[in-house]
Amino acid sequence: MGAQVRRAAAAALVGTAIEFYDFFIYGTAAALVFGTVFFPGLGTVGALLAAFSVYAVAFLARPLGAVVFGHFGDRLGRRATLVVSLLVMGVATAAVGVLPGFALWGWWSPVALVVLRVCQGVGLGGEWGGAALLLAEHAPAGRRGRYGAFLQLGPTVGFVLANGVFLLLQLALDERSFREWGWRVPFIASLGLVAVGLFVRLKVEESPLFRGGGRGQGTGKQRLPVVEVLREHRRTVLVGCGVITVGYALFYLTTTYALAYATTGLGVPSTVLLPMLLVGAVGMGAAGWTSARRSDGWGRRRTMLWATAFAALWSLVEFPLLETARRPLMFVALAGAMVVLGAVLGPVAAFLPELFPTRVRYTGAALTYNLGGVVGGALTPLVATRLTAAYGTAELVGWYVAALGVVAVLCLRLLPETCGAELAPVDGERRRTPVLGTDPAA
Template identity: 80%
Template sequence: MDAEGAWRVGQLRRAAAAALIGTAIEFYDFFIYGTAAALVFGVVFFPGLGAVGALLAAFSVYAVAFLARPLGAVVFGHFGDRVGRKATLVVSLLLMGLATAAVGLLPGFAAWGWWAPAVLVVLRVCQGVGLGGEWGGAALLIAENAPAARRGRYGGFLQLGPTIGFVLANGVFLALQLGLDERAFRAWGWRVPFLASFALVAVGLFVRLRVEESPLFRAMERTEERGEKGAHGERPPVLEVVREHWRPVVAGGGAITVGYALFYLTTTYSLAYATSGLGVASTLVLAMLLVGAVGMAGTVWLSAERSDRWGRRRTLRWATGLAAGWALVLFPLLESVSRPLMFVALAGAMVVLGCMFGPVAAFLPELFPTRVRYTGAALTYNLGGVVGGALTPLVATRLTAAYGTAQPVGWYLAGLGVLALGCLRLLPETTGAELGAVDGGRRRAPLWGADPAA
């Protein structure tokens, strides 16, 4: 291997490590709110609303971050496509980490009254904006460094980040609940995972500051310095995405909606429902989810690697079909209150989720040209989160309260699976496509899934 080849391999490994570590930290910050919302935030910030009302209020604030994520995708995507991927990722990490740590310092309703939940909403918005800019930039950091034939495999490193963040978040809460009594946990124990974000952000910054800028972005900059801006000139990236690439944004967002929905139903709503509705100990549910996360990590890696051979769209279609089917058995198994069957329900859902998440880090960046790739991939990923992540826990809470059982939630989730399959039908197969030195080609995604290289 010559010197240039060795440098490229080293840069790719550093990019993969930076994406993995940074994304794990960002998702840890994001996930600990969901766990805290299910376990304690209703009591701390919304007392007096009743059990269902407090849970709905906590999940409503939880949903605010998902609504803010597309805004983060637009803002950070603009600077990521104009200034660079690296600098934008550093800022997104700082915003998320500091907002998360501030939640750990926030007084509860008993001390601040309604100011406490109001400030919580503001901090949750900051979390959403930060995460909205995180995933797209991290995906590009890998996709624009990786060879086309192994882009899915290297994208799997990024997709392991949310899994690691989930394990860290739930592991910390599980340890605290095992080590503290209920009174101490509600008084101060829940703050520890949030305050730990200070240390995690320092680690993430150290890793990300050592990564160099994407070679494709540098090539685009050199082209623009020569005055070759093309017909698009200085048009803001979001306008170009909306006008010329709206189909992959809409179809791509719809395709990943069911993955978001299944994830947050499994990890957040099921935790709340099992503890408050079924009377199951929260430590038992957290332990089951942690074991399931190990299986999820395995299938993330397997599906990401296999998508280089089988195709991104084909892999996602099989995984989406599995998710739609699993949705129909998830809550009947959970409501059996049998420990083995509950474990099968939760661990099985996590394994299916890994199959869905694996190819996404390579698939979405491949749908957009370099000059708008950050904005396009980030906006697509986070629009899927609005429906799948923000609305689903609220819909599930309402359906369960109305019918006295969570089984209708499974039908809702299966419906999202059918929608996702239809959206995948509209997207092209992108496996093996060259991203291009300047703009990845000026093509638009074809309507019925034709090969973009054709």
């Protein structure tokens, strides 16, 4: 069991890091070059809005990926489904790297970009939920948060890889070379990373809970997993979505919109901002690791409540600090937001799977996680761009995220504490195992 847990942790970390690398490089490229490559002639704000709109398309596709991959993951198994999701994401990402720009293909170019971005969203929609289940269903109840921390390190590693590659390219190439071909390198390089991820994932055994009867449990006629989730667990999905939204909003506001706003609106070079975000990402990983491990003793809900409340407060100071254009304060704004974000999302990989029974756990956890991305990840850069253009300052963007934080706190109060619960193979009461510091009534 110990060796399989370690393999599952490695597979979750490596695979998720690669999938999020693929997803993040689009966001960085959208902030830096996609406006001019695929949407020339729309003006600075128009091109940025167009690039972010295509960026948002993937978030709209992620719930679809959660339903499709969740269906097969709940029926056929977690392991095989995760292999397919990695392939879908990798091929779509590499295709973006060879896609001709508007100058060669005209409007067919952005149309193809939208199609590929949908494929990215579908692939990532199936990734996180399956990886979270692979860990949660292998790990012992008292250490589920600790092992889930490996999964939550995946986005951090993917972000560092994505932005590190872009930073190296910008330092090595002149502006013209970077805009003509340099930005394509991170996308094409995705194929090599996918090969590594497949090698690691194929060595992991199927989830023991699924092998033990998770598929098709229960009596009577079987329903589609998504139908069962929406009929019997609809409240959990909607409330869980409200919890996740603020994390998405804070992350993409900080890593994508803030990068675009500071480079185009404040005149700060991206070679100054990317190192700040890279250092912040390290802090995010450390905070997420600490938060996830702490949730095993203190409780998932309690840990996330404190972190979410602090995230709402931090969002009010992030953009005022950023707009000073003073580099030390900008670093505090960006790195601080990343650290707070890590604390918010650390326990999520254990928390969401614990809310659903085995036979629909993949669909339920993945759908909840990715629906939160529609509001938090897809809409936030668009809302932020509109607010800043209308009022001439990004300060109101912080109030928007703070409002999402308040909603998340209220939603957390509606969910049960799951720390120490045995993962339920069927619907019904969860059995609890005593965990030091856990208050079942919290």
